[in-house]
Amino acid sequence: MKPAGRGQPPSGAAAGAGAPNAPAAAAASPYPTLSGSVINLSKMREEARRALIELLDSVKGKKVLVLDPKLSGPLGQVVEMALLKEHGVEKIYYVQSGRFSTDSRTIVYLIRPRVELAKRIAENIENHKNEGQSKEYHVFFVPRSTTICVTLLEEHGVDNVVTMGEYPLDLIPYDDDVLSLELDSSYRECFLEGDRSSLYYVARSIMKMQASFGIIPKITWKGNASRLVAEMLGRMRKEFEHELPNTSPDIDQLLIIDREVDLITPLLTQLTYEGLIDEIFGISNSFVEIDPNIIGAVAAKKDGPPVDPNRKHKVPLNSGDRVFSTLRDLNFNNVGPLLNKKAREIDEYYKQRHNNLTPPQLRDYMKKFAATQQEHLSSTTHTAVALHIQKVVRDPAFLSRLEAEVNLIGESNSIDDYIEECINKQEPLVKVLRLLCLTSLVNNGLKVKMHEFYRREIIQSYGFEHILTLDNLEQLGLLKRQEGKNTFPSVRKNLNVYSEDVNESEPKDINFAYSGYAPLSIRVIQNSFKPGWEVRDDLLGPQDRMTQTLNGSTDKLPNSTRNNVTLVYFVGGVTFAEISLLRWLSRQEGNLYGDFVVATTKLINGNSFLQSIMENMTPPPPPVQPKPSGKKK
Template sequence: MATVGADSGVALQQVLKTVSGELLINTLQLVDGSKDLVIEECLIQPLDYIASASRIKTAGGVAKIYKLLPQSPQSTNKQCVYLMRATVPNMTLVANHINCDKQQGRNCRYFVICIPRPVSVVEQILEREGVYGHIKLLGFPLGLIPLDSDLYSLELPGFFTKFFLDGDSSWTYSICQSILHIEELCGTIPHIYGQGNCAEGVQKMLTLLRGGTSCAPHPKLPKITHLFLFDRDIDYATVLLTQLTYSGLLDETFEVSCGKVSYERNVKGKAEKVRIIANSSDPVYKEIRDTHFSAVFSFLKEKAQQLQSGYDKRHGMSIEGMKNFVANELKILQQQHSSLAQHIGACEVIKDSREDFEEYLRTEHNLLESLEVREGTNFIEECINRQKPMIRTLRLLCLLSLTQDGVSPRDFKSLMQQFLHSHGYEHLTTFHRLKKLGLYYEQGSTASTGPSGAPRLASKMAAAMASFPRSSRFSVITKRLALIPLNAFENYQLKHPDDMGYVF
């Protein structure tokens, strides 16, 4: 946990952006002269936070930028640089590009910048494809991306599957590198606590990589005194629940990608694409992002009235006053007006897309408290048979399993069979993976912990509470630790909440 104020957070964000951007440019400059750059598509948005395309071209000596696609880029440059994650599919794609160029008689020097570093499997693939001698491998430790002053992300969407499902711990090196990068700026973090197999592995690797040395903090940056690491599998229930904050519902409805949101709205009978910057640079979003969705409309209405008052000030102004208004206030008012319109449009789309919203919430809350479980199971069956959004239905199925120590034998096969009939038998592998993760299993069977073997906090506590046969282990734990507030919806002030109970 960092003792970071608003100003300190902004300072760290700017420094991290500058340092990461310079490191990227320096890596590109290792390739002398003009070159074309081929970037893995999922890296384009994250890289934009640390170095713009124009800066990459001017400072990095890049002539043209291409997306990494199955077909070879139509580059005419004598040097081609690939920037990508060090994965098997990516390296196979690069090898295909080079072999295609060789067949066409194209003479080019190839460089591959692997994020975070070249690994042995990369060399093996390139050797197998017969192109290893044509490539020079480089590394670029892309660490935490500063999406906001208080939000940093490694942008590794595949990490959960790799570690918890496949048992591949190779990406833990990226986590360690990102922490070391922060320590170089803010000083060595003296207290690190973790829960889970991955957290334990990161702590051990950090100790090895530090090598007994320590870093002094930068005088203008916040000192981080505590760092807490939690494996995702110690608390699956939280991510299965419906988010009720504005930022959460934005993500549930449109999927926030690297701090950006896109959606379509109907304007005069035509579909118009709208883009929202979901970070603190948008003053409207900054004020409503953590607000319960039911309170957002009233806030936007008040904001619209304030903006109208700002516009109305121009009436009766002198010429000099009008000049000052246009020069200093008008542009800001117009920007806020545009932002307000975007957020109002997003709220309308969210509201229209939330069919059976109250029923979903009621089912989730009842499952958490082990109330009306049969009614909840019936609602899940209804969602399956009416072909409601597949992911939402799967979340309810997993929540049922987690909160009841598995699904009853009566319902386990029935629910799975109905789901396969409704959404396709290709999802047999989906249920296999969910069982492997301990997310959907039959009561009485042993839920797998996945290849990671990560010890769950819930499992440890449940073992100590095995003397409660009538309640599920989840129910016992939540009651003993008071994780579900009593009378959560009685006299609860959503506009001015006293705690975080409104988030789900």
């Protein structure tokens, strides 16, 4: 097993060109400062960091840290490598099966409670035992242990040499208004496998927020899973009673919404700048990796070896980057003009150095110098990224897909010919499945003949190993046979889901992020602020509202001059475009909605959402043909 390398918390910053005739600008922190949050989210990050340090300090001496690969990114948002070294961590590795070689006598495993990871740990320990190595093992489950993992270690006979514990890492702040549990399989586990562990984690994370920010007076839930979370909150209230502060709450209401309430939105193509970055490149733990040929040539380090030109650039995407913060929530068509405007402003600033500046003017110039250099770096990077995105969105293949989505959502027109064309061209399977699931959801299923036709075509074109994926999609209701009445036309009309009248430059409605489509999830949130909500959205699933009291009253303390704060918790995942639309709502004149903070089990797009449901099966190798012996019969 080799050191993790990329498994270590990320430390890269945005790439770009520096100011002319000036030293390179100091890189801005790749992590959000959280200074712009309407509630003190930095407190949550500090608590997670402190808990991890206490865990490491409980293991005396030098140690190596062996990580679940999927924990690397989330931990990078909580703690830096330098701090881990201060607390005895010499190296970081990923959990792998087979032989694990390390000179360290103390090994600390930090894993999600997954059976395959527990098996790998057992293998590591058994191999050390067979080789006569004596080591000290500590296994910490995140956020809690499970009976099946503990039992597995016991069955392998290694529990007697392992010290087990838990690291209760819950919601991680990814930005000023975004928190995530980063549970990759939460939708699959909850809605397909019937494992409600993620719902428990959701409820517990809400109770922890109430312990930090006060009891939330009003809770609204939408969907069956959200109802279960609300019920868990009622039971947990008794357990956490002694931890809940007797103060005015910082959060005025909580809205819990199931991904099942709106499965259409994540399958559509996002058209905001951040949404398109996620669709095209993939955003992971608030970073995006960009090929160097997109960003541009990379200069050699001044005092070190040359930078690898083949290594991808890791670009941070958060509100600490003022340029990105301005662009992220816009329809992509508005990004170019703003980048051009920013370039002109930066150019005008640099030209000031040729003027005969007085000492006070020079002092003011130098105060802004570092920040302007960083903006220059950022605008150079995002100009390159935007130019690449522009090539993609102007490609006929992208436009054809977008047209198919609009035809389906806008008028429920058939897109069978387009889907069949994608299959014949061997387009990526996940693209085909996104379109098929959209068709099924909009039409309340596929006609029996078409359902069988598509199953046959996919199996023949992509391999029989995808039968289980198709079965999973059918079980979840994403790709099913047509039955019963189609309710989508009523939903489209009653909730004003689609309109051809889209103002991308100065939006008047939330339909600017999806080419005329107004996400059902955001419509539900809008309607929850209006009277009569309880009966308006009944087609989208069950819903209810409850109140929580503090000392027998839900009244806030007087002299509260801030905007109301709503915590919106998406169970099963949320897209970046949906988050952008909530930000847009909070900026509208009159501000009916106040401020939003978004929490979720996972930040997703259509591909990652479906990939969590797909069975990752490798077809068996072809049988080995016997070689001729060379002997004559």
